[in-house]
Amino acid sequence: MKAKIYITFKDGVLDPQGKAVHHALKDLGYNEVSGIQMGKYLELTMDGVSREEAEIRVTEMCEKLFANTVIESYRFTIEPEE
Amino acid sequence: MKCGVVVFPGSNCDHDCYHILKHVFELDTEWIWHKDDVDLSGFDLIVLPGGYSYGDYLRAGAIAQFSSVMKKVIEFANSGRMVLGICNGFQVLVESGLLPGALIQNHTQKFICKTVSVRVENASTPFSCECLEKSVLNIPIAHHQGSYFIDIDGLNQLIDNEQIVFRYSGCEGEVTGLYNPNGSVDNIAGIVNENKNVMGLMPHPERCADPAWPNLDGQLIFKSMIQSLQPGILL
Numbered sequence: 001m002k003a004k005i006y007i008t009f010k011d012g013v014l015d016p017q018g019k020a021v022h023h024a025l026k027d028l029g030y031n032e033v034s035g036i037q038m039g040k041y042l043e044l045t046m047d048g049v050s051r052e053e054a055e056i057r058v059t060e061m062c063e064k065l066f067a068n069t070v071i072e073s074y075r076f077t078i079e080p081e082e
Numbered sequence: 083m084k085c086g087v088v089v090f091p092g093s094n095c096d097h098d099c100y101h102i103l104k105h106v107f108e109l110d111t112e113w114i115w116h117k118d119d120v121d122l123s124g125f126d127l128i129v130l131p132g133g134y135s136y137g138d139y140l141r142a143g144a145i146a147q148f149s150s151v152m153k154k155v156i157e158f159a160n161s162g163r164m165v166l167g168i169c170n171g172f173q174v175l176v177e178s179g180l181l182p183g184a185l186i187q188n189h190t191q192k193f194i195c196k197t198v199s200v201r202v203e204n205a206s207t208p209f210s211c212e213c214l215e216k217s218v219l220n221i222p223i224a225h226h227q228g229s230y231f232i233d234i235d236g237l238n239q240l241i242d243n244e245q246i247v248f249r250y251s252g253c254e255g256e257v258t259g260l261y262n263p264n265g266s267v268d269n270i271a272g273i274v275n276e277n278k279n280v281m282g283l284m285p286h287p288e289r290c291a292d293p294a295w296p297n298l299d300g301q302l303i304f305k306s307m308i309q310s311l312q313p314g315i316l317l
Contacts (some may be wrong), residue, residue, distance in 0.1 A: 013231060
């Protein structure tokens with residue numbers, strides 16, 4: 001199984017990196033961009049687990065380690081490996 | 083009084099803390115390596131020093147919270163003993179859940195290294211009892227991820243329980259956005275847990291506590307802890 005995990009700041013938490021990149025985009029003339037959320041992306045290769053098991057395990061991993069849920073939210077997809 | 087200074091891979095203020103405890107205050111002080119399965123029952127104070135534990139990978143303090151020594155430190159703190167986390171040590175304390183909130187990147191996007199003023203907001207904790215209430219201390223900060231974040235409910239709890247020990251301020255004790263170096267919520271520079279036996283702060287008191295330097299404001303924090311741990315005084 002392959003898990004693809006996305007972690008971003010929650011609403012209301014200041015994302016200075018996203019802000020700085022947004023300024024740069026404006027300088028380049030991309031004025032249609034009204035907001036940027038920068039975050040983290042992780043890919044996990046998992047062996048010997050079903051999709052259901054993988055969902056439970058990845059949720060645990062996100063809660064315990066990958067995301068600090070005080071400031072970050074996470075979402076993920078799980079697909080069979082190609 | 084026996085002190086332990088935890089050493090993670092990437093700690094870089096551990097020697098400063100050890101020096102102040104061992105040589106300036108002449109306390110019985112030991113190193114504690116992060117992998118050691120050490121018995122902490124003989125210790126009175128554990129210090130988590132500044133630095134970049136585990137390279138700050140994932141988030142500052144995120145990996146350190148699961149090290150074998152931290153399991154012991156969490157037990158130690160939950161049994162009511164004193165734990166001080168400075169800078170990266172503060173980040174480890176919030177990641178491990180011993181203190182509320184989180185520490186995120188400075189709003190300036192820059193690493194900040196300079197001496198700042200902080201106002202003593204609560205002089206009745208074991209970490210600040212030698213300070214005067216509302217007095218101003220000058221202590222260096224040196225961090226990139228030192229912006230303290232907590233939601234509004236959490237902030238109200240901190241205020242109600244008098245858990246905020248230091249706020250960034252001007253030299254006259256003015257607490258305004260102008261004197262907030264990193265974007266911390268409510269200018270928070272240091273907090274204690276509800277039991278007041280665990281403190282985390284971003285400023286480095288160990289960098290202004292050696293009499294070889296003119297600024298000794300950091301000594302007040304060490305003297306407070308020593309005073310609180312005198313025999314006969316219960317935390």
